[in-house]
Amino acid sequence: MTDTTLSIFGLGYVGSVSAACFAKLGHRVIGVDVESHKVEALCNGRSPVLEEGLADLMRQEHAAGRLDATDDPERAVMESDISLVCVGTPSSKNGSLDMTYLNRVCEQIGEAMAKKLALPDSYHVVVIRSTVLPGTVEQYLVPILERASGKKAGVDFGVAQNPEFLREGSAIDDFFEPPKTVIGATDRRAADCTKSIYQGIDAPMFITSIGVASIVKYADNAFHAVKVTFGNEIGRFCKEQNVDSHEVMRIFCEDRKLNISPSYLTPGFAFGGSCLPKDIRALLYGAKRVDLELPLMGSLLRSNEKQIRALIDELMVYRHEGVGILGLSFKSGTDDLRESPMVQVVEALLGKGAEVRIHDPYLKLSELVGSNLRYIMTEIPHIGNLLKESAQDVIRPSKAIVVGHNTEVFQQALQQTRDDQIVFDLVRIPEAESIEAKYVGLYW
Ligand SMILES: NC(=O)c1ccc[n+]([C@@H]2O[C@H](COP(=O)([O-])OP(=O)(O)OC[C@H]3O[C@@H](n4cnc5c(N)ncnc54)[C@H](O)[C@@H]3O)[C@@H](O)[C@H]2O)c1
Structure with missing residues (x-):
């Protein structure tokens, strides 16, 4: 049992399910909605929405005295410790989020907090459960709450973003057995208060930024x-x-x-090598032969090109001051250069007259044999000539250094960089903060 009281703003699918389920966890819940029939339904232990098992749960929790509702936002805030915002965020015509309901509800909560926070030792947390784009809470909702309350977020009251992962049709099961609980908050106290309402739910909990x-x-x-x-x-x-x-x-x-x-899901550089690009092209060709359109598959190589182009654009700025490449093959541990995206980057730079030096521990011209030596000598001889024997030979004279492989040798070598250099990291090397050069992580 708990003595936390929650006010839940918005009694649609998310709000109604949350109201009944948080009550089941032992909290006292006050629902708020602008639609009077939803408020009336909750006040009488009926569910405002149709969802498997919700009617019974509502009835049970209402009978236990843990569920109530009002159309008065001030009363809801005054009587609760935490407000959960579950109002709709529908799409506008241009795909942007319609913020009308969120803005209004934050104004209402802010105005009510002005009264509540004037009381001695009072505190309140506003938890946004509606789905909103990054920046929305910090740039739009927090200022509304601060303006309306006259108080400071993270100091006088807390704000948290706690996205909802339930699916309609299995919402109650999803509430009690969520894949995860994620809480981003303005400060520790707000995070801890939000975390406390999930006591009794056995799921991975992540406390993070908004x-x-x-x-x-x-x-x-x-x-x-x-x-x-x-x-x-x-x-x-x-x-x-x-x-x-x-x-x-x-x-x-x-x-x-x-x-x-989790394989292949870490943001980083483009894919390449002798298989992925070739096999995607073959799949698309096979589809075209039978007049089949596969738009998702068709977008893969285009998206990959964008990733390569983004790095080229970053490096072009430094083309006359020297660009150093650490790792040329499409991944570490191989000397296979076929369709390595880094080769494409180097060719684009050379095409614009850049000064480029390359080191790859698996690519030493003196040691290369067979098809790989042949490939370098016939297909990319201009690149072969740029290969240096050590990472230091590349780092020392370069203004911009690209780290393409996550190896200990490169991590060590980067300790020798200077503060007039810039490192573009494609692999998120550990302890990047100890590097002297300016550090840019692509893409994090
Ligand atoms: N439905 C889902 O399965 C689901 C799942 C995860 C996340 N979400 C997200 O949760 C949010 C809510 O979704 P939903 O499907 O429950 O929306 P919904 O449209 O069913 O319900 C929103 C409710 O908010 C009420 N409301 C509007 N303004 C209000 C105000 N000022 N005060 C109080 N109540 C107000 C509306 O009357 C309505 O009852 C959305 O951002 C949605 O993207 C939805």
């Missing part, structure tokens, strides 16, 4: 959309080949090492 908390939700939903679309495009391709797509994807999902795993 920015991370808001993007995690978008990363989740974008990934889910990518998964559905990926499965569907594989399905369309399989169907054309008379192959059972479900069997393909069943086997695909059994691979927990590379497929259903």
Whole structure:
């Protein structure tokens, strides 16, 4: 049991499910909505929305005296410790979020906090559960709350972003068994207060910044959309080949090492090598032969090109002052240069007259043999000539240094950089803060 009282603003799907479930966890809950029939429903132990199991849970929690509702925001804030904001954030015509409801509810909570926080030893936390883009809470909602309350966020009251991960249809189960709980907050006290209302839920808990908390939700939903679309495009391709797509994807999902795993999900540089680009091109060609459009697959190489272009644009600025490349092959531990995106970067720089030096411990001209030596000598001889024997030979004369492989040798070598140099890190080397040069992480 707990003695926390929560006010929940917005009694739609998220708000209604949260109201009943937080009550079940032992909190006292006051629901608030601008629609009187929703307030009336909650006051009488009825659910304002249709959701599996919610009607029974509402009735039970109302009977236990833990659920109440009002259309008076001030009363709700005065009687509660924490306000959860669950109002809608629909799409505007141009795809932006319609902030009307959020702005209004923050004004109302802020005005009520002006009264509450005037009382001795009073405190309040506003938790945004609605899905909002990064920056929204800090740049728009906090100023509204501060203006309306006349108080300072992170000092007099707390603000947290606590995205909701439930799915309609299984919302109650998702509430009690969430994949995770993510809390971004203005300060420790606000984070701890928000964390405390989840006591009794056994799930990984992440306390982070407000920015991370808001993007995690978008990363989740974008990934889910990518998964559905990926499965569907594989399905369309399989169907054309008379192959059972479900069997393909069943086997695909059994691979927990590379497929259903954290592999390949860390932001960094473009993919390359002798397989990925070639096989994607072949898949797209196979689809085109049977007049099949696969827009997601078709976008992969284009997106990859953007990643390469972004690095080229960064480096062009330094082309006349010397660019040093640490790691030329498409990943560390190989001397395979076929379709290495770094080769593309070097070629673009050379095309604009840049001064480039390269070191890759797996690429020593004196030691190369067979097809790789042939590839360098025939396909990219101009690049072969730029290879240096040591990382220091590259670092010393370069203004900009690119770290393409995460190896201990490179980490050590970077300790020799100077403060007039700039390091572009594609692999997030550990202890980057100990480097003397200016440090730029692409893309974090
Ligand atoms: N529905 C989902 O499955 C789901 C899942 C995760 C996250 N979300 C996010 O949660 C948020 C809420 O979604 P929803 O589906 O519950 O929305 P909804 O449209 O069902 O409910 C929003 C409620 O807010 C009320 N409201 C508007 N202004 C108010 C005010 N000033 N004071 C009090 N109440 C007010 C509305 O009357 C409505 O009842 C959205 O940002 C959504 O993206 C939704």
